[in-house]
Amino acid sequence: MxxxxxxxxxxxxxxxxxxxxxxxxxxxxxxxxxxxxxxxxxxxxxxxxxxxxSSHIVAPPNFTDLVMKQLPQPKRSNNWKRWMKKNPFLVAASVFIILMSTSVFSFWLDSGDELSVSGQANLIIDKDRNVVVIPEGEIVEGDLIVRNGSLQIDGQVNGNVTIINGQNYRASVGNVTGNIEEIDKGLEWIWYNIKSFLSDAVNVFDGKKSNE
Incomplete structure (x- = not known):
């Protein structure tokens, strides 16, 4: 070789x-x-x-023009283009909603059924009952999100509570200063993420405006 x-x-x-x-x-x-x-x-x-x-063989002078004439003519879409130019905000909003919905819904399908929680606090996770427990006397500062499980509030949450694919159990001593939202459908999850994004965008814009 x-x-x-x-x-x-x-x-x-x-x-x-x-x-x-x-x-x-x-x-x-x-x-x-x-x-x-x-x-x-x-x-x-x-x-x-x-x-x-065969190097001496050349195409006829009008070869390119003849080929271009044989190609199918593209459909005219002047009306559609004019509408997009007049309504750029609606076009951008539509594209954003489509992309946001696709990514969020994909995340919803791929995230599985495992119990997860986001929030800074000493929480008790009861995997046998699939429940996250806020013990009595415990204070959660900020928003709390529980996914694929229920939430038992015996303490206090200084913020919003979001429960995805679960339920909320609140004792008489339990207290939540913000809103409590339960999400059990993919469309509700998409709408929740869109609202969160818009709320964050408004807060950032207001913060820049106040600094000026």
Whole structure:
């Protein structure tokens, strides 16, 4: 195989006109002894001769115009383009809602059924009952999100509570200063994320405005 690689390299150098006299003698000697390499050499020689013989063929001067005329004409959509130019905000809002809905709904389907909770506090997670418990006397600062499980509030939450695919159990001593929202459908989850995004965007805009 090593000899075979060397000969192939010499054949390429021969057709590239880069072969030395010594290498040319070595190549000819091998081609006289090896039928396989000789056939390969002759096939390459024929291919190169064919390409060189057809190099003078050129397309007619009007070839491009004739081809372009045969192509199907695109449908006119001037009315649609004019409408988009007049309503850029609606177009941007529509694209945003579609992309947001697609990504959120995909996340909803791929997230599985595992219980998860987001929030900074000493919470008790009862996996047997699939319940997150806020013990009595415990105070959760900020928003709390429980997914694929229920929430038992015996303490206090200084923020909003969102329960996804679960229920809310609040004792008489339990207290939530913000809103409590239960989400059990994909469309509700999408709407919740859109509202959260818009709320954050408004807060950022108001913050920049107040700084000015």
């Amino acid at each position: 090593e000899c075979r690689k060397d000969i192939v390299s010499l054949i390429h150098k021969y057709f590239d006109e880069e072969i030395t006299e010594t290498e040319n003698k070595q190549l000819k000697q091998h081609l006289n002894e090896c039928n396989h390499c000789r056939n390969h050499f002759n096939e390459l020689k024929k291919s190169i001769a064919f390409v060189q013989s």
